[in-house]
Amino acid sequence: MHGHVEREFKITWGMVIDLDKCTGCGACMTACQVENNIAPMLDASNKLRTLSWLLVFEMSNKKAAPDAEIAYLPRPCMQCGNPACVPVCPVVATDKNEEGGIVSQIYPRCIGCRYCMAACPYHARYFNWEDPIFPKGMEKALSPNTSTRPRGVVEKCNFCHTRFVQAKDKARQTGGNPDALPDGAYMPACAEVCPTGAISFGDLKNPEHKVHELAKGKNAFRLLEKLELHPQVYYVSKREWVRKLGDNYAATGKPGAEKKHS
Amino acid sequence: MEEKKQCKGCGGALPFVIGFVAALIAGWVLFPDLMYSKKTQPVRFSHKIHQEQGLECAGCHTFRDDGSFAGIPTNEKCAECHSDVQGSDPAEKVYVEQYAKTGKEVPWLIYQYQPDNVIFSHKAHETLECTSCHPDMAKNDTPPVFYQNRLSGYSKQTMKMWKCERCHAENGVSNACHACHK
Numbered sequence: 322m323h324g325h326v327e328r329e330f331k332i333t334w335g336m337v338i339d340l341d342k343c344t345g346c347g348a349c350m351t352a353c354q355v356e357n358n359i360a361p362m363l364d365a366s367n368k369l370r371t372l373s374w375l376l377v378f379e380m381s382n383k384k385a386a387p388d389a390e391i392a393y394l395p396r397p398c399m400q401c402g403n404p405a406c407v408p409v410c411p412v413v414a415t416d417k418n419e420e421g422g423i424v425s426q427i428y429p430r431c432i433g434c435r436y437c438m439a440a441c442p443y444h445a446r447y448f449n450w451e452d453p454i455f456p457k458g459m460e461k462a463l464s465p466n467t468s469t470r471p472r473g474v475v476e477k478c479n480f481c482h483t484r485f486v487q488a489k490d491k492a493r494q495t496g497g498n499p500d501a502l503p504d505g506a507y508m509p510a511c512a513e514v515c516p517t518g519a520i521s522f523g524d525l526k527n528p529e530h531k532v533h534e535l536a537k538g539k540n541a542f543r544l545l546e547k548l549e550l551h552p553q554v555y556y557v558s559k560r561e562w563v564r565k566l567g568d569n570y571a572a573t574g575k576p577g578a579e580k581k582h583s
Numbered sequence: 584m585e586e587k588k589q590c591k592g593c594g595g596a597l598p599f600v601i602g603f604v605a606a607l608i609a610g611w612v613l614f615p616d617l618m619y620s621k622k623t624q625p626v627r628f629s630h631k632i633h634q635e636q637g638l639e640c641a642g643c644h645t646f647r648d649d650g651s652f653a654g655i656p657t658n659e660k661c662a663e664c665h666s667d668v669q670g671s672d673p674a675e676k677v678y679v680e681q682y683a684k685t686g687k688e689v690p691w692l693i694y695q696y697q698p699d700n701v702i703f704s705h706k707a708h709e710t711l712e713c714t715s716c717h718p719d720m721a722k723n724d725t726p727p728v729f730y731q732n733r734l735s736g737y738s739k740q741t742m743k744m745w746k747c748e749r750c751h752a753e754n755g756v757s758n759a760c761h762a763c764h765k
Contacts, residue, residue, distance in 0.1 A: 418757075468700035489704070499707075
């Protein structure tokens with residue numbers, strides 16, 4: 322594709338979300354907002370203007386009772402192996418160039434053109450329509466892990482990247498290897514807080530990390546795999562209708578298409 | 584005839600040179616001076632005296648157990664020696680009376696304070712000498728003047744991005760955005 326070569330990394334941070342364990346409680350969304358200094362909005366009724374790096378969707382099998390079923394799907398940034406957002410950025414404010422494969426977003430560099438938002442099929446990117454307003458006193462309780470963003474720039478989930486830096490520092494301090502962190506040493510806020518343990522996180526390439534196996538399970542799938550963006554976020558469900566929705570409309574142009582990949 | 588007289592003396596190189604020099608002085612000397620406010624540290628801390636007592640940088644500027652850098656020590660550390668006045672230096676008296684005994688932390692001005700979107704790991708740079716980035720404070724008796732940008736509030740003496748990038752490039756270390764930004 323345009324001579325573009327997908328870059329290989331020795332470490333590939335990935336997430337595996339078990340949709341059968343997800344109860345849709347929204348703790349991950351809240352943890353994410355606190356960790357990443359997303360200001361509560363005075364009026365959040367316009368969902369085109371809200372910011373949610375991690376968003377929980379509700380899915381239904383569209384059947385009448387007693388066969389009706391619902392599932393919840395938390396959607397962070399997929400940190401695609403072949404991201405659609407990176408090549409369209411005119412100012413290189415977003416890039417996938419660091420070990421670990423996390424797609425970066427640099428707010429002071431972003432000019433707010435929103436090409437990346439148009440390119441991302443997962444709608445994982447958000448635009449700051451207004452400056453953040455933190456309720457009085459809350460600005461003193463901001464997380465030091467993420468800088469606040471002004472009006473006019475795009476932002477997105479970065480797998481709580483500062484926690485990655487901190488985990489490497491801790492490994493150096495305690496005599497570990499910062500380039501081979503043990504399973505669980507680096508956890509994004511959503512994975513840490515999930516009360517049912519639906520979100521697993523680790524290095525997809527490291528056999529000692531449990532996501533390595535989970536991502537290869539027969540019930541594992543990724544969203545819109547046909548687009549070949551190679552997301553680093555996997556989902557797991559034993560329910561077939563849930564897995565089919567993961568590739569919604571993609572393979573045949575019809576909803577609920579069969580999975581075409583191996 | 585009168586018009587010719589008026590023009591005499593207004594052309595030529597001299598007025599241009601005078602104007603040029605004046606503009607240079609304004610731009611290179613006066614304006615930068617206006618741009619930054621000068622501040623002095625609340626206590627005249629002498630790194631030199633402490634170094635002469637045999638203290639190492641890492642004796643006061645420590646790492647926490649999680650590998651994060653504690654930066655400038657707090658009263659707890661200083662009071663290990665300075666819970667009471669020891670020497671004859673008036674600056675020590677100021678510290679003991681105004682801060683150590685009242686329990687108030689010293690509002691030190693931090694020359695290297697980085698903008699909010701920068702993350703720097705001292706731990707990752709531990710193998711380097713302190714002086715490869717910081718001035719040689721061991722020889723410093725009076726803390727340098729703190730220049731604060733009147734508009735941005737940032738210190739003039741912070742490490743600039745091009746310096747970080749150059750050293751990373753020269754040593755083959757990643758210059759990925761996320762290496763330094765959050």
